[in-house]
Structure formats: C-alpha cells, structure tokens
Amino acid sequence: MTDDVHPADSRISLPGTRRNLAKSATRALEVLEYFAGMKRPLRATEISHAFGWHSSSTDQLLKTMVDSGYLIFEAARKLYRPSPRLVRFGGWLTGDYYGGERLYRLLNLVHSRSGEIVTLAVRQEDQMQVVDIVQPVNSPHAAPKGVKVPLIGSALGGAYLASRADGDIRQIIEYLDRHRRDSQDRVPGIMEEVQAIRVRGHASGGIGVETDNWSIAMALPPCDADVGIVLGFAGPTRRIRSHEAELAALMRRCVAEILMP
Template identity: 35%
Template sequence: MARKAKYKKRKWEGFRAMASRAATFAEEGGSRRARGDFRVKSGARVAAVLDLFRQLKCPLRACEIGELLQLAPSSTNDLMKTLVEVGYLDFDRKAKTYFPGIRAAMFAQWLANEQPGLQRLEAFAHTLRDTSGENVVLFAHQQHQVQVISVTCGEIPPPGNIYEGASLPVFGTAAGGAVLMVKTPAELDEIARRTFRTKACGKAVVSMEDVVRKFKRRGYASSVREDIIPDNWAIALPLPAIAGRQSIVVGLGGPIARVRDHERELAELTRNTIFSCFGQRPVSLR
C-alpha cells in the first residue's frame, strides 16, 4: 500500500508541475492551446478531465480537478454534474469523488479493440521512463506539425511548452526530425510548403535534407539548437507502425547535461525498449 501511495503521489506531483509550467508558458505568451483559446472551450475541458483521470488513475474530488486544471469552482462543478448526467462520470456521494463511468469505459473498450496496438504504448512509455529517468513524450504527425499525445514525466518535469495536446513544428524539433527520417523527398517538400513562405521553402528543404541524412546515418533524431528550449535536449525515434499509424514517434528529453552528453546510450536504450515492447525494431529508414 505504501508503494502504491508513493506512486500516486509521484504521478500527482508530476502532473501538477507540468500544469504549472504550461500555465507559466501561457502567461508568457505561449501557444493558443496553452492559453486555453479553443473554438469550443467546453469541449476542450471535457477532454482535459478525461485525460486527467487517465493519467492519475484514481477517484478525484471536484476541488482537486479544478486545482489541477486551473478551473473556477463554479465551472468545475457545472462540468462534473454534466458529465455525471450523460453517464461519462460516476459520483460517490459518501467520498465526494468522481471517477469515469460505464459509458466512458464502454467507449474506451471499443477503441482499444479497434486499435489493439495502442494498448502497448503506455506500458512502453513507462518502461522507457523508468529505465532512463527522463521525460518520455509520444508524438503524432499532423501535416506540418507534431502533436503531443502522451507525456510521461521523468525525474525533472518537461518544459512548459510540452504538454498533452500541444503542437510543435516538424522543422527544427527532434520529434519532427524523427518524422522526416521516414518521409520521401516529395513528402518532405510538401511539409516545407505548409510551413514556410514560398521563397524560403527551397532553402529550408535543402538545409533540412542535410540534417535528415545525418539523423538517418546514426539512427535517431535530436535537438538541432540549444536555444529553442533553453537547457533542454531531446532525442527521438520513429516507432513501428501501430494500429495502422505510421507516424508516431517517441521523444526522450531532459536537461542538456543529462541527455545530449549521453545521446548514443539513450538512443540504444530506446531501440532496445521498442523491441522488447513491440517485438520490432524502430521503423526502417529509407
């Protein structure tokens, strides 16, 4: 029981630290998502609540949910009551806590059956985090960006612009570099056209082709510059095709002294963990 309580506390503190850094990032003029500037805020809040339960895996009080998601008490209560009414949350009157209900479980079961390979992603991320001690982030390729789909916090929480749902550019990031490692020249050119103005596109493609060739030779991508995220460095590798998806990559990041100085060892650890969890080596490079 003591070990379980310690693990829960670690997850709670990790999520709280990540939420705090994301809030600071938003206050300093961060991305639209970090500022909570969504077209339909209520929809984004529902997703945030369900994500919170997925990460913490325990019943929560309304005040705890409001604190972690930085919502006003009135907004939190209204949202919780609505989710209970539609059956996606259950409310324990005695403990005053909420937990995902039968409808949410049925939806999750259907999705897990449709995409069975995705069930191994969370176990993979936790295994890699436990063996490396660093932050493990899963990304999905979306046109000219990579979107964070999962963050498993290491010993030192990730920077404020790395949170679930955040989007980063393909060009100039380690995760984006891992995506480009498995793209054809035509696909790379298309991503560049979506990213840059017409005049800058050609130069960007030539420059990035050189970087991608370097990544392919050594078998993993890495941060390109130190100043993009100060005192932080990352490596990234493309994962084998999972549930028909070809563009999921894993990023492993932390302070420069911990990651950049041990890139090769961490890349080899990541390759071995990919093989042990998925039974396949990282996706073949073209």
C-alpha cells in the same frame, strides 16, 4: 535538427492560447483522462484539486457530463465514474495504438531508466504536438501536454519526417511552403538531414534558443492509426549529448521491450 520544448522559445505554441478555444470541451476530456490514470471513482473535490479549478466550475462540468451520460454519479458517496457510453470509444483507441496501455508503459519505462523528460508527439500540420509527457517532479524545464514545436527544424519533426517515404516528405514540404514568400527550394537540404537521421537511427539537437538542454527523438513502429508517433527524450546537454548513442540505444531497447515483445 533541434527540438524546441522550452516555453520561453518564440517558436513554441502553448496549449490554450488559440482564439475561440472551447475550454469546457478540453476540460471534459482532461477529466476523462484523469479517470483513466486514477482507475477508480473520484469525488469532485479530488478533480478540482488535481487541476486547480474552482469547485463551482468543477461541479458544473461534472453535472453536465452526468447529464450527457458520460459520467455516472453515486449520490450516497458523492462519487463520479465513467459510464458505459465510453467503452466503445476506449476500445477503438486501444486497438489503434498498439493495444492495452503500451504507450503509457513505454513512456514510464524510458523515464524510469533515464530520469529525464520523455514525450510522445504527433504531427499537426506544420508542427509536432506533444500529446503525452512524463517528467521529473519540479523539473525546471517542465512542459505541458499539448505544447507544439516546428515540424521543420526540430528533433521531433526530424524523426517524424525520417519515418516517411521520400515522396511523402517532398509533398509535405511543398504543401507547407505553398505560401512562403521565399521561393528557395528547401527539399534538397531537408532530405539531406533526413537521410542523416535515418543512418544514425534517431534525431537529436539542442532545445530552443538555449543550448543547456539536448534532445533525442525517434519514430515508433507503425500502428493501426498510422499517424507517425515520435518518442522524445530530453535533458541537460552535459549529461545527454556526451551519452547520446548510449541513450538512443536505451530508447530502442525500451521500444522493443514494450511494443515488439
């Protein structure tokens, strides 16, 4: 199976392209995520610069979030900070996803030991969506958070399916194929690939329409949210494919170190 994270591939769905997208809602969540990463109060100019937004748009968004009680504004120093309204939200998510910042630490650990692109992905209907990513600065294959790749035919999707029960996989495929004009049953072929992934312990393949890059993916241990999180890892084929077993072992060690101490 292949893992498509290269934006040039026609099967890639980039974030922000859906019709009727509520960009202000997305931006508000991006601001909260940025606060979580910086872990300190921020000025409007910092936020505007970080996202490349116009200062007027940033000011309007932040004032709206203050008015709604999601942010607190300290006028004397012109600093914004998240309000207590978000505490229960953050606590709930922490409990559902292994506790603390383990996923963030896992991404950074794999990246620091490999130097390659590392992603976390979850299933969204017939696609796998990258919900977090750590990548080298100025990477020629940089991908944004939110990018989606096919569930069927990608390493990310293969790793996800391999973590599901056989009955669940059949239901997923039958559901996805309910409107297909081609009546050919894809279940046997996909189940054969899934079994191979289980035996190998990870999924892998070339990325996108090109073969210059190679991907490795494996499902993480179950968490309370039970969404089937997949850890992905990508880099140049010449460097990754010839060391696939070694790098897959590196991923497993990192998972064990962070999620199963």
